[in-house]
Amino acid sequence: MKKYLAILAAACSLWSCIYPFSPDFGDELDDDTIVIDGTVLIGQESKVAVRKMVPLTQAASSGTTRQDLSLEKGYTVSVRLEDSAGETYPAHYDPYASAHVINTVSASSDRQYRLFVEIARQVYADGTFSTEVRHYETPWLDVMQAPVIDAITFNTDGVWLEVRADAHAEKEGDAYFRFDYEETWEFHPPFEPEFFFDVGSGRILPMPEDWENDVYNCWLSATPREQVLYSTRGLVSPKAEHCRIARFPRGNNRCQEMYSILLKSMALTREAYEYHETLYKNSNQGGSLFETTPSEIRGNITCVEDSTAIVLGYVSATTVKTRRAFMDGRYYMAPNYEFELFHPDYTDMTPLQYYAMGYRPVKEWTIVTGDIRQTALAWAQRRCIDCVADGGSKIKPAYWPNDHR
Amino acid sequence: MYYICNMKRCLLLLAAILLFSPLLAQEVLEESIFSKAAGTNSQLFRGKVVNRYAFRYNGTYFWSPSGFEKGDVMYNGKLYRDVSLNIDAYVHELAARIDETTSSIYLDRSQVAWFTKGGDRFVNLRYLGVEQAPEGFFQLIHDGPSPVFLRIDKEFQSSPGEKDGEIIGYHDPDYDPDVITYFSQLKRFYILKDGELIRLRRMRDLTGLYKDRKKEIRRFISKNALGGRDYPLERLFPQIMAFLDGDGRPAGWFAQHTDRWHEGGGEGFVPSVSGQVIREDSQRKDLAAGFFNPETEEISYGSESDQQVTYQNKVYEIGVPVDGKDAPRGKVTGRVTDSQDGLPIPGTVIWDEKTSTYVRSDKDGRYSISLPAGENMLHFSEYTKEDLHLRIIVHGNGGLDVVMPEKITTLRSAIVSAESMASHRTTKMGLERVSMKTISKIPSAFGEGDVLKAVLTLPGVKSVGEASSGFNVRGGASDQNLILFNDNTIYNPSHMFGIFSSFNPDIVDNMELYKSSIPAEYGGRISSVLNIRSKEGSMEKVKGSLGIGLLTSRFHLEGPLAKGKTSFIMGGRTTYSDWLLRQMPKTSGYANGSASFSDVNLGVTHRFTEDDILQASGYWATDRFAFSNDTTFRYRNLNASLRYTHKTEGGGALTVSTGYDHFYNCLEDGDQLIGYTLETYIRQAFLKAGWTRVFGNHTVGAGASAVGYGLSGGDLKPYVFDNEVEDADGTVHREKGITSVEAASLATEYAIEPAVYLSDTWVLSDVFSLDAGIRFSGFLTRAPSHFYGGPEFRLSGKYTPVENFTVKAGVNTMKQYIHLISNTSSISPMDTWKLSDARIRPTDGWQGAGGVYWTVFDSTVDLSLEGYWKRMYRYLDYKSGARLSMNPNLADDLVETTGKAYGVEFMAKKTVGRLNGWISYSYSRTFLREDGDRGVAAINGGAWYNAPYDKPHDLKLALNYALTHRYSISVNVDYSTGRPVTVPVGQYFYQGGLRLAYSARNSYRIPDYFRLDAAVNIDPGHYLKALAHTSITIGVYNVTGRKNPYSVYFTTNHGNQIRGYMLSVFATQIPYINLNILF
Missing domain, CATH: 2.60.40.10 (Immunoglobulins)
Known part of the structure; x- marks a missing residue:
């Protein structure tokens, strides 16, 4: 079903074309369009971020416009959570997470919860400052029980490596799952250098015997920009079978050395599921002729002062189940990095200049061009021998099962 | 020959019309005989038999070019001598006149027994008791025990003909190659043998009748060096017959059959026009004294009839x-x-x-x-x-x-411009009739004469885009058009997502689109009725055609099963477009796709008598397309109908038809885990009866119909797969099984839609007529049982104060019980049809329209200006985020909306002459608004929003210019405002990625649409001796290559960055070539 909704391939003919199009629809924006982004996670810390919608053309290519209202001048945001037993959970703002954090670690899943957000805005009018306060609230939210993650599997179809999960809901009936995950993987650069450039003497020297390569093992983490949604409606049993969580090519360095995924499963109500599904569809149009036209969706947050105002976001309350899985490098298909090696032309630039440009010597290498076979010392970009230069971190996660450093 | 339109006369004409002088209309009307609509509405207008055709043409419509010649005519039992006679072979009437300067009149054919003209003898076989003979005159070329006749008919053609060619049949000293109308000649020979009239096509037919004397005949022919390819049959047949009769000169047929009349009864009688015999015993010129009452100054209105x-x-x-x-x-x-x-x-x-x-x-x-x-x-x-x-x-x-005297109705109508003047004749407004000939000249993608593309060039008709399979008439949704093909309902009128129509152009005879003033016999949809009829197979000979194009091929074959009684017609089309898709780049995702369709038509017509006709028609079509490796769409149409027509005297008719329609859809998703097949279908059976009759000034129609529906909302089954899979380590194993989708099916809906109607077209006077109809339609569903119903009113009136100027106005109410639910911008074959039931109410609508029609420039140009105002009630739209497929509670995801639409359409149409075609401009708006009160959840908060097919400005041009009688150029221009779309107005970061926030529904427009097409049509040469005629169409679709956007869409690429794209379906020029072979 999801597949049907997601893939209605464009039925274009031979002569159809897709062209880039810059939106020119004007910036009719409601200054008041607020985004409330958060989930009440029972058993963990809940994070709620309060943001503003920004014009389409603004920093369209950067993609990281966060517009956190709590950091915005003139705005004061406060968040609190209440449960049906009358308890209040205050939130404190964490600038590193760019979100208000609520301690719901020991919250009970038997109660209902309600989120309140208050935004005070300083308005300057008629020579004076005044404060405009708006309150936003959700209805009472039932806590949904997260599905049990039965297994996480890794397989490949030859080109892609897929991480799939099996999960099942503990209750009967239609279930709607949401999977979030964190990936952490260890990788190393394609080459280990046998030579190094000594800046002091300006010479290329072989690596000493006892040199330890401390830029060989690195770790990286990533979180997805879209969570995986799964619905068991219409299926024989309320199970997610081989639900695809993530996939990446076999040449990606995720599966080079060791890969770990921390899968978090959550449950949604039907309305929450449909909200998010429509949200993803609206944001990922494929241009197919038979695609559903985008439509506005209403979340479950209302503004007390103006019930007709649009508030973006849907808040759910759910327990979380996590499971971690590891995968070694058995599926890794190393891309060919050899083309990164090159013989520098010392008549063109000195080794120092190459070094200053970010290249590093690697090893002796034979490069064949046409009929010419040349064996000489080859250089490559720094990131080909230095995993930190390639973006990795030397901080090894505590749970890492090997002794690499 | 008359040529009326020189400048002075044109001005005079204009002045005369403006002065409301109907007298000069006589000149103008002479053109109109060739401008009548094909004769279904013969009660609303009467053809006028004229003796002058006041426009230019090559050739002559008379039997021969020799003009009037003296002869004798046996008329109404009396022999009249020495009368100047001429035969109009176009309408087969006998014209008589006194002398060169008087106008001639037609004699009442039913009173003419025989006549002589310039030494030749002509008979009216019907009058003389030969029942099987067609109406009209036959020249007696051999008189003997078995007489032989020659029959010449003239047919009107819209090409120049050939100067000395066989087509005209004679040398025309006034031949002008610039004139593109002529009368072509059709010669037929008959022999009356043993009481049976047998057609003779060639020598063989004659010798076949005298088998025992064949050898003699051959010897006679060779001895006298008769025959040969160019030897005229009108000489050959009499010679052979004379030989066969021998020297004994047996009694001729003519004398035997005409001996009951005798010469005499006075001299100098001149025939009367109306059939009454006037006995006048005075001579022609001198009147006896006292014949008149001597008159004084006083005006006497007395009953003394002077004359x-x-x-x-x-x-x-x-x-x-x-x-x-x-x-x-x-x-x-x-x-x-x-x-x-x-x-x-x-x-x-x-x-x-x-x-x-x-x-x-x-x-x-x-x-x-x-x-x-x-x-x-x-x-x-x-x-x-x-x-x-x-x-x-x-x-x-x-x-x-x-x-x-009474007007004599002419039975024939011209091929050219059957559409012009139609607007003056009928009370119906918003009726567009297009013949297949016109349709084939309009350039369309891939070169096929396409019925739907022709419909789209008419004013008031729009589509959402090039790949849309539906069309919108006057602000109505796609499902509000009733598309009938030989009485069968067609649910999906196009193949390959809108590129080809479901109708094989070789099979289609004509189509009528009712945009307003929908006749009371039609109902069930609130915006329009598109009625397409297929051709009857030829009753005379077998012929066919073959068309070969870049993407599709088609053929058709027709002919008699029993000559003159039964005929058949069949046609088929198929595509071979898969090869094109494979040329596409892999990254487009379509390289592995396939799209194909094929369809077959079959029709049989049987004429019991001239007045009793039975027609059977069948249609089968299948479509399939797949664009990803996983998903395949398939759909099929199967229609069959049977129609019996009985023409009653006085111009009425009784029609009974029945049939069955089946529309089947299948979506197959081959995903190994959650793949499925989803099948839906609509089954429909109908029975209709209609009766019309003329009572004086009234044409009354009445009838009843019942349509039974069986509609399956969906049958979902897990996908069954069986394939070989290769693992990462190279081993191959077989995987079989079914996916984990749970089988489900929605209950089949059943309903019956009965209706009765009564209508009357009332000609109050020669300037005013009224059309009124009332229709009671109902809808009864089963399980749970629910009934809807009510009256529908149709009223329109026409006022023609001056010749060629008409004002019409009308009001219609309509009801619709079946709905198409769609949330995609293009109507896809997987959209859901739904019958009204206890929770889904029928849609109602009413439309008021008015128009002004004016024919100018000697009836060559029709101008029309029509305006309309429409309201639709309880039109179904989907809620945001609705689930439309396999939803047992579909009503929960739908809302009722009210729609309003209004517009003005202007059209100028020229149907005769070298340059013909039409240009139209319309301005129209359509808005929808959700009923009920869902507060902020309502679509657009409950405010009016643009309907998805609201395109205010629309300019269309469809022109065809005949360079010569073989070459013509067609040009098509289409311009319209961009359609409304819902676009994002802002972006925000949510749950880890970028998301788009959308505007109110349909509140923005994509850029305007403009397209120019051109084609050159090369018609077959007039070489009768050629076995097959070929015609070629070479054209370019979208000459300017404008990348007309079909839609704009945005993606964040899964939360990363926002990109906007514009999708064009035909983004460049598309040349095409089409080859047609007629045999």
């Missing part, structure tokens, strides 16, 4: 010269009566040619006109009667009573 006039070839003397001298002026008075019932005819125009004065007869049919003395020509004309032209000599005051 009762019904015939025209006589000179009437008004008054008596006093003392041998004429008075300076004389008053002619008299009474005009109907030949059939003797009743007076008011409103007859009596016009004098010399002084151009005219009067009208009063309510008692009396008139009085003052004329100068001397010779005059007096014309009597009345809309529903035959015109009379009388030669008079005015000596003084006198009386002249006139009996107006």
Whole structure:
């Protein structure tokens, strides 16, 4: 079903074309369009971020416009959570997470919860400052029980490596799952250098015997920009079978050395599921002729002062189940990095200049061009021998099962 | 030959029309005989038999170019001698006239037994008892025990013909290659043997009848060096027959069959026009004294009928010269009566040619006109009667009573411009009729004469985009059009997502689109009715055609099963477009795709008699397309119908039809885990009966219909897969099984839609007529049982104050019980159809429209201006985020909306001449608004929003220019405002990625649409001897190559960055070539 909704391939003919199009629809924006982004996670810390919608053309290519209202001048945001037993959970703002954090670690899943957000805005009018306060609230939210993650599997179809999960809901009936995950993987650069450039003497020297390569093992983490949604409606049993969580090519360095995924499963109500599904569809149009036209969706947050105002976001309350899985490098298909090696032309630039440009010597290498076979010392970009230069971190996660450093 | 349109006359014409002078209309009407609509509405208009065709043409419509010749005619039992006669072989009437200067009149064919002309003998076989003979005259070329006849018919063609070619059949000294109309000749030979009339096509047919004497005949032929390819049959047949008859000269057939009439009965009789025998025992020129009552100054309206006039070839003397001298002026008075019932005819125009004065007869049919003395020509004309032209000599005051003869309906209609003047004839507004000939000239993608593309060039008809399979009429949704093909309902009128229509152009005869003024016999949809009829197979000979194009091929074959009685027609089309898709780049995702369709038509017509016809029609079509490796769409149409027509006397008809429709859809998703097949179908059976009858000024129609529906909302089954899978380590194993989708199916909905209707077209006077209809339609569903129903009203009126100028207005209400639910921008075959039930109410609508129609420039250009206002109630739209497929509670995801639409359409159409076609412009708006009150959740918060097909400006041009009779150029221009879309208005970061926030529904527009197509059509040469005619169309679709956007869409690429794209379906010029072979 999801597949049907997601893939209605464009039925274009031979002569159809897709062209880039810059939106020119004007910036009719409601200054008041607020985004409330958060989930009440029972058993963990809940994070709620309060943001503003920004014009389409603004920093369209950067993609990281966060517009956190709590950091915005003139705005004061406060968040609190209440449960049906009358308890209040205050939130404190964490600038590193760019979100208000609520301690719901020991919250009970038997109660209902309600989120309140208050935004005070300083308005300057008629020579004076005044404060405009708006309150936003959700209805009472039932806590949904997260599905049990039965297994996480890794397989490949030859080109892609897929991480799939099996999960099942503990209750009967239609279930709607949401999977979030964190990936952490260890990788190393394609080459280990046998030579190094000594800046002091300006010479290329072989690596000493006892040199330890401390830029060989690195770790990286990533979180997805879209969570995986799964619905068991219409299926024989309320199970997610081989639900695809993530996939990446076999040449990606995720599966080079060791890969770990921390899968978090959550449950949604039907309305929450449909909200998010429509949200993803609206944001990922494929241009197919038979695609559903985008439509506005209403979340479950209302503004007390103006019930007709649009508030973006849907808040759910759910327990979380996590499971971690590891995968070694058995599926890794190393891309060919050899083309990164090159013989520098010392008549063109000195080794120092190459070094200053970010290249590093690697090893002796034979490069064949046409009929010419040349064996000489080859250089490559720094990131080909230095995993930190390639973006990795030397901080090894505590749970890492090997002794690499 | 007359050529009317020189400048002076044109101005005169214009002045005359403006002065409301209907008299000059006589000249104009002469063109209109070839501008009549094909004759289904013969009650609303009567053809006028004219003796002059006032436009340019090559050739002649007479039997031969020899013109009027003296002869004798046996008419109504009396022999008239020495009459100038000529045969109009176009309508097969016998024309007679006194002398060169008088106008000629047609004799009543049903009274003509035989006549001679210039030494040739002609007979009216029907009159002489040969029942099987067609109506009309036959030349007796051999008189013997088995007479042989020659029959010549002239047909009107819209090409120049050939100067000395066989097509015209004679040398035409006035041939002008710039004139693209001519009369072509059709020669047929018959022999009457043993009481049976047998057609002779070639020598073989004759020898076949005399098998035992075949050898003799052959010897005779070779001995006398007869025959050979160019030897005319009209010489060959008589010679052979004379040989066969031998020297004994047996009694001729002619003498035997005509001996019951005898010569005599007076001399100098001139035939009467209306069939009444006028015995006049005086001579032609001199009138006996005392024949008239001597008149004084007094006008006498007395019953003393001075002269009762019904015939025209006589000179009437008004008054008596006093003392041998004429008075300076004389008053002619008299009474005009109907030949059939003797009743007076008011409103007859009596016009004098010399002084151009005219009067009208009063309510008692009396008139009085003052004329100068001397010779005059007096014309009597009345809309529903035959015109009379009388030669008079005015000596003084006198009386002249006139009996107006009936108009003779002509049965034939011209091929060209069957569409022009239709708007003046009918009360129906918003009716567009297009013939297949016109359709084939409109360029379309991939070169096929496409019915739907032709529909889209008409004003008021729009589509959402090039890949849309539906169309929108006057602001109505796609599912609000009832598309009928030979009475079968077609649910998906196109193949390959809108590129080809479901109708094979070789099979289609014509189509009618009712945009407003929908006749009461139709119902069930609220916006329009598109009625397409297929051709009857040829009753005479087998013929067919073959079309080869870049993407599709088609063929058709038709012919008689029993000559003159039963015929068949069949056609088929198929595509081979897969090869094109494989040329596409892999990254487009379509390289592995396939799209194909094929369809087959079959029709059989059986004529029990001329008035009883049975037609059977069948249609089967299948479509399939797949664009990703996983998903395949398949759908099928199967339709069958049977129709019986019985024509009653007086122009009525009784029609009974029944049939079955089946529309089936299948979506197959081959995903190994959650793949499925989803099948839906609609089954429909109908029974209709209709009856029309003419009662005086009323044409009454009544009828009833019942349509039964069985609609399956969906049958979902897990996908069954069985494939070989290769693992990462290279081993291959077989995987079989079914996916984990749970089988489900929605209950089949059943319903029946009965209806009865009553309609009347009432011609109140010659300028005003009214069309009223009432239809009661109902809808009864089963399980749970629910009934909807109610009356629908159709009312329209037409007012023609002046010739060629008509004003119409009308109001319609309609009901619709079946709905198409769609949330995609293009109508996809997987959209859901739903019957009304206890929770889903039917859609109602009403439309008011008015229009003005004017035909100018000698009836060559039709101008029309129509405006409409429409309201739709309970039109179903989907809620945001609705789930439309396999939803057992679909009503929960739908809302009722109210729609309003209004617009103005202007069209100028030219249907005759070298340049023909039409240009139209329309401005129209359509808005929807959700009913009920869902507060902020309502679509657009409950405010009016643009309907997805709201395109305010629309300009269309469809032109065809005939360079010569073989080459013509077609140009098509389409411009419209961009359609409304819902676009993002902002972006925000949510749950880890970028998301788009959308505007109110349909509140922005994509850029405007403009497209120009051009094509060159090369028609077959007129080489009759060629076995097959080929015609070629070469064209370019989208000449300017404009990348007309179909839609704009945005993606964040899964939360990363926002990109906007514009999708064009045909983004470049598309050349095409199409080859058609007719055999």
